[in-house]
Amino acid sequence: MQPNRLKQGGRIDRSRALSFRFNGKSYEGYTGDTLASALLANGVSLVSRSFKLHRPRGIVGAGAEEPNAILQIGRGASTLPTQRATQVELYDGLEARSTKGWPSLRFDIAAFNDLVSPLLAAGFYYKTFMRPQALWPWYERFIRAAAGFGLAPREPDPDRYEHRNAHCDVLIAGAGPAGLIAALVAARSGARVIIADEQNEFGGSLLSASQTIDAEPATAWIEATTAELDALDNVTMLTRSTVFGYYDHNFVAIVERCTDHIGEDVAGVRQRLWRVRAKQVVLAQGAFERPLVFCNNDRPGVMLASAVSCYIHRYAVCPGKRAVVFTNNDSAYRTAIDLRAAGASVVIIDSRAEGAGALADAARADGITMLPGHIVTDVSGRRHVSGVRVAQWNGDVTSTVQNTINIDCDLVAVSGGWSPAVHLHSQSGGKNAWSDDLHCFVPAEYAQANVSAGAGNGKWSLQDCLQDGLDAGIEVIARCGIEAADVTLPLAVEVASRPLEPLWRVPAATDPDRCPKQFVDFQIDTSVADIRLAVREGYRNVEHVKRYTALGFGTDQGKLGNINGMAILAECLGEDIASVGTTAFRPAYTPVTFGVGAAENVGDLFEPVRKTAIHASHEAAGAPFEVVGQWHRPWYFPQGDEDLHTSVARECLATRKSVGMMDASTLGKIDARGPDVVEFLRRIYTHDVGKMKVGRCAYGIMLGEDGMVMDDGVIARVAERQFYLTTTTGGAAPVLAWLERWLQTEWPELEVYLTSLTEHYATIVVAGPNSRRVLQDIGCNIDLERDSFAFMSVRDAELAGIAVTLFRVSFSGELAFEINIDSRNALKMWQLVADAGAKFDITPYGTETMHVLRAEKGFVIVGQDTDGSVTPVDLRLQWLLSKDKDFLGKRSLSRTDCVRSDRKQLVGLLSEDGKTVLPEGTQLVDDPGAAIPVPMCGHVTSSYYSACLGRPIAMALVATGHSRRDEIIFASLADGSAVPVRIVSPVFYDPEGERQND
């Protein structure tokens, strides 16, 4: 039983009934309904409570402008908050509920707010919750609970969303008459066209009217036009797609709701974010009807006239039986005629003095009562309108009026004129100008390659919209350099209409600050009195008044209320509307889900995982991975149920005693060559690269221009004019960019080419006293003995017949070889090394053991033991600073700050108790008993338990540390205790370096 459903008409499918629930109660609607039209069909008029005052509210509009019917749709994880019932298509099983009203929508305790509303005027929030400041957290709890329009689901989002990039010559926002004909021109001309409309079908306002085009119903023209567009390959047609953001360089964002109209738990993409780069944009989004501002104008049953027509024509729903139409312009006369045709009794109350003109004649002919020169001043009825109070209109808004007539009714259709939807134009950076003829803001200055058309451009009649759309289409096509195809302007029959007479607010029987609430912005509960109060309290700028009264702050961005609000502000200030101006519109035009913003970039695909060529083997070995940048590096290789510490202790001992192997493939590798490569690298690295012999390696550091250590690595001179540079894992890309920057912008005269080989070569480290024997056992074609392949040498070789480059370098302090091998052969080589090493119990080790082994040797890790404020001198690396040449950062090393005596310097630390492993980052103090705040003298940068030494070791940066050898300082732990630690050399193991030279 749908009491307000008409027997025939509408674009609904009566053969397909759908059941849905609203606030727990079941109703029926039809395919083609929106939730709003189905609720109205069922006579549901109370749909929510207002934001601040908890007043009962009903459906006002029929589209994006809806301020009241903001509902929670769906269940569980896929529920959507803040949905306008007017834009939610009905599906079977839809569940909707109001998010305001407790214990129920009908009996809302917080409606008390309305009774005390004089206390809750604009600025109440700022004035009340400011003091005492300490109470803010307490206030906040209640304010947060009271605010908001919906609930976000707590469960992970089960739905699929995606992004899609698109390019076109012409993007058309809005597929009403203007948009469609613009699209037709562009499409026929062969341009790449995207046309998007937020509704479920194209046609815009034509779907809600009974107009004719070329003597046929307008729907026939829509069908023919969309069919022609559909048949063209160069056109992308997007329904249920809101153009919500217009950004720089004609970058436009559209959200397409793919399955929301079908239901929940639907397979496929739920919503798609289109990121469009358009050469030209046509904005044809139409216009919004303005409400009229009178006492209690927010009562359920007071609706926009255009919305009433829409419900009648499109959904075959007549929202009332005894209607009052209150207007200051002719467009609502059509609604009166529509209502009459739907069987309602109708009274037209027109603020204009004369009820003349063709539409008035037509209304009169239909038996509609007309009261020209009258105004509706107040509404009776609380949960639904039951009547209106009417007064004669003397044209003086500052006067008070005498109500002379009461009219019983169950529907008040209002029209205060129209405002173009200039939101996207405004977002694009365009300016709007006030039109004294049209009494609205219209697009004026364009900032980007776009043009507005149709009602969105202040063209009210259908014929003007078609003409404007056609012109816009031809214009943008010409701008694209495409010749426009022929499109004949269709003819719409127009009834002459009389001009609107502005009526920004309606006077009441008492003065506007004491009369019942006259709402300007329904969603945020801003009234005329609030705006007047703001002005009395000294606010003059429209942006300030917006913030003080919250006018336009709702999720609807004031689509209904803003213009009335500006006009009322202008009246209070004694200025004209043009000089008051508008506030800025920002994306999103209507709310957009977080889901579609994130799209596929969640879970597994949130961040790329970079894997080395040997990754599969590590995974099979059960190694946990450490995340290093985007790389996943094996952290340690547990055996059985070993934990990190047991495993690392075993790996360290095995490497020191026999042999270990690790995957060091993530290190950055750069081929540098050219006639000037030596000169170039001399400027980059601190040591003198020119002194290196071919076939030799050196440890090198590079400094930033500030003299701070930036990166380090091994440099190998592989030929007279060719070097092989390695960088830290994290430094691979930045160092290459750094080098290219110097080559390309500062030293273009140097002939050097760089090529990244980071990914081409995998690196397998074989370290430990038995490493040489492992390589020999694999089968090596060169002599690996000390005399012919000394420490810090590089050699091309073959292992088991596979080409490799061997480096005799060591980051562990042991005899070690680094095998650089084509990544395609890496997994095989890893296995060959493991097999050959089996008899020496070769032990794979991960990043943790690598860290311990190098710390035992006092080797720094750039980025761990340094932090961008550490010079080579601080690290005791002055031996690396060539005195014979200049290099980047050298001059900075003599800055006052770099030579001050109390710099933090790298030292080793040993816990005096021989067992406390200091947490990395621990602050160091000279005197733990000192008065708070205790002066700090340094911090721990690296700290491990060394199985090899049988005690914890640490590295630290300590003020004047180099000269404090053997002093005791204190590590300040999180539990408040202080552990005495001794400052020692950071080289804990094999200080003579005999093992690596072996």
Place this chain on the structure above:
Amino acid sequence: MTESTVQVCVLDDVGHINLRGDRHSVDFITAVESVIGQSLPVAANTMSEKEHRVFWIGPDEWLITTVADNTLGLLADLDKKLASHHAAVNDVSGGNIELRLSGKNVRDVLAKGCTLDFHEIVFGPGTCAQSGLAKAAVLFGFVEAPHTFDIIVRRSFSDYLLRWLANAGCEYGIEFR
């Protein structure tokens, strides 16, 4: 089961050579072209195709792709021919993974993760470009009409990219060969 309209093939019989040199030097270009037997593309985002594919990847940088077995020979020939030039020839075969995407919805899949315009009038024969696909840096080459593209990605990102493709292409029944 959706009919597969996107197929992905990981090319394993392919070698990659990175070449750097001076595009303003006629000698250099002549030397290279005499070895590769085809033109060295000097216009941005173009490629030449004959026995090998040569991608322009920078004002002084090219990527030559060829049959795997030819790589070392070609590398040696280039090295020899360019010995007297300032040039850099490097084997980077191990560092790249080359994917071949075909099927009528390839452009739709690419549009999900890349901001470039893949329309055939913009990205047609002889076109290549470097950009991001999802969160990986890649080189796209249009290798065969109507819609066969090669994507060259750094090895370490290939696993991520394949997973991304599997997700993005599922509506087109994407198949991996």
